[in-house]
Amino acid sequence: MSALLQIQNVSKTFDLPGGQALTAVDDVTFAVEKGSICVLLGPSGSGKSTILRMIAGLETQSSGAVLLNDTPIDGPGRERGMVFQAYSSFDWMSVGKNVEFGMKINGVPAAERRARAERFIGLVGLSKFIDAYPSRLSGGMRQRVAIARTLANAPDVLLMDEPFGALDAETRWQMQELMIEVAEASGTTMIIVTHDIEEAIFLADKIVFLSSHPGRLKEEILPTFKPGRLRNKEDVIALPGYAEMERKIMRMMREEGHK
Amino acid sequence: MSTASKGRKARLLQVRVPVSGRQALISALGVWIAFFGVWILASGLGWVNPILVPPPGKVFATIVRLFAEQGFGADVLISIGRVLIAFALASLVAVPLGVAMGAFPAINAVFAPFVSAWRYLPAPSFIPILLMWFGTGETPKLALLFLGVIFFLVTLIADHTREIRKELIETALTLGANRRVTVFQVMLPAVLPNILVAMRQMLAVVWTYLVIAEIVASTTGIGAMMMRARRFLKTDEILAGIIVIGALGMACDMAFALLHRRLFPYLEDKR
Structure with a gap:
């Protein structure tokens, strides 16, 4: 049985004004197992967001193949839900209606919709705000809404593009711990793009490290020093093996920076 | 006058310092009173031809x-x-x-x-x-x-x-x-x-x-x-x-x- 998601020899070239071409992603191959958390890590210019957008179907690859359940993806679809760095709340709907939106357009009956929305809003800790408008919420809370909205729509894979990049430090690690909880509770497969090394090691079952200009797969890193998923970040940082892995990845980042 | 500005000279024109509600009201009324005042005076004292500029009351x-x-x-x-x-x-x-x-x-x-x-x-x-x-x-x-x-x-x-x-x-x-x-x-x-x-x-x-x-x-x-x-x-x-x-x-x-x-x-x- 092959992996849930397969990225096979994927390249992406952008045409620049003036007739030049920019290779953002160059011959990248990796696979994501069902139920796992895969983190795409790399310096800026490593094409990690571009890879995520190709998986989402928001960009098309110049060559290679992206397969979900052995089927080539064709455009965006509900089975690949995405959470963006910038706020994406539908401001004219309450938190509850935001979370119901995906299910509503996919024909889930109202009662079931409401129940699922309540479950996922509870999971991200926003039950008190189910009838509030998103404009009343803080940045971290809005990202929780976006996560609940995507999860409630039951995607095969949750794609996140630097989802906590705009948040302050404290909210950020709370959200990281929330993602571990959510992954455990829902069993959702996740692909998370970040350039934060701590975040990558804490969240990942597998880190796909990309080099920059052009984006190439440099190394697949497995944080095997972790005994499964831990909910507290400080517990992960205290593990033997954490410091060594962080140091190794920092070196890789630095090498990329000096290129 | 707020306490923070005590010890500083009170100034009328300050770059982007918001005005109080009272000052805003006085300013707004003042400019309209001035406008109608000039109008009344101009037509009442015969500075202008009252046929061309009738007084506001009229x-x-x-x-x-x-x-x-x-x-x-x-x-x-x-x-x-x-x-x-x-x-x-x-x-x-x-x-x-x-x-x-x-x-x-x-x-x-x-x-x-x-x-x-x-x-x-x-x-x-x-x-x-x-x-x-x-x-x-x-x-x-x-x-x-x-x-x-x-x-x-x-x-x-x-x-x-x-x-x-x-x-x-x-x-x-x-x-x-x-x-x-x-x-x-x-x-x-x-x-x-x-x-x-x-x-x-x-x-x-x-x-x-x-x-x-x-x-x-x-x-x-x-x-x-x-x-x-x-x-x-x-x-x-x-x-x-x-x-x-x-x-x-x-x-x-x-x-x-x-x-x-x-x-x-x-x-x-x-x-």
Whole structure:
């Protein structure tokens, strides 16, 4: 049985004004197992967001193949839900209606919709705000809404593009711990793009490290020093093996920076 | 005076230091009192010809008299009717077309070159030909008001639609939205507050064209009344017309502001 998601020899070239071409992603191959958390890590210019957008179907690859359940993806679809760095709340709907939106357009009956929305809003800790408008919420809370909205729509894979990049430090690690909880509770497969090394090691079952200009797969890193998923970040940082892995990845980042 | 500014010299003009509510009120009243003061003095002391510049008291008395005795209310209603009908027609075309142009580059590619060329043609330049085509009835007036705003309204709405944040559209797509759902359930509600703002701005422009239409080619309406008054040197009636038009414009603007607050309560918290 092959992996849930397969990225096979994927390249992406952008045409620049003036007739030049920019290779953002160059011959990248990796696979994501069902139920796992895969983190795409790399310096800026490593094409990690571009890879995520190709998986989402928001960009098309110049060559290679992206397969979900052995089927080539064709455009965006509900089975690949995405959470963006910038706020994406539908401001004219309450938190509850935001979370119901995906299910509503996919024909889930109202009662079931409401129940699922309540479950996922509870999971991200926003039950008190189910009838509030998103404009009343803080940045971290809005990202929780976006996560609940995507999860409630039951995607095969949750794609996140630097989802906590705009948040302050404290909210950020709370959200990281929330993602571990959510992954455990829902069993959702996740692909998370970040350039934060701590975040990558804490969240990942597998880190796909990309080099920059052009984006190439440099190394697949497995944080095997972790005994499964831990909910507290400080517990992960205290593990033997954490410091060594962080140091190794920092070196890789630095090498990329000096290129 | 706040405690923080004690020890510093109190200054009247400070860059971007907000004024108190009291100072704002005094300033606002002051400028109007000065305006009417100069007006009263100028006409009362004979600095100006009282036939050309009647005193404010007389102008306001004239407003009352016009409504009470001379059937001015009918003229006002006719003018309001023209504005509302022409503006409704323009909105009926501009909202769907503008949103479609903003949503679909293929539609924009057809209409943008056409619409932006028309924007440079001053609507009043069409008055002679409109009169020849449509005679002297209501049609040429409505056509002028329509032409005066339609191209600006379409452009504004298309721009606002184009400015909808990409994340909203891409979120909808990755939740499984098709084209229809994306346009009608995400883009349209997202742009609606800005459409209303554009309509509010353009309604003010419709009033401008209304007066032009009624002064040039009408026997009814506020503008026509003012042109009649001119013939008999009734400057008080002309000024009364100006004030009524100003008041109506302001009322429209306030109605739109109220509508905006009512329709989009979720924007309140943002400020």
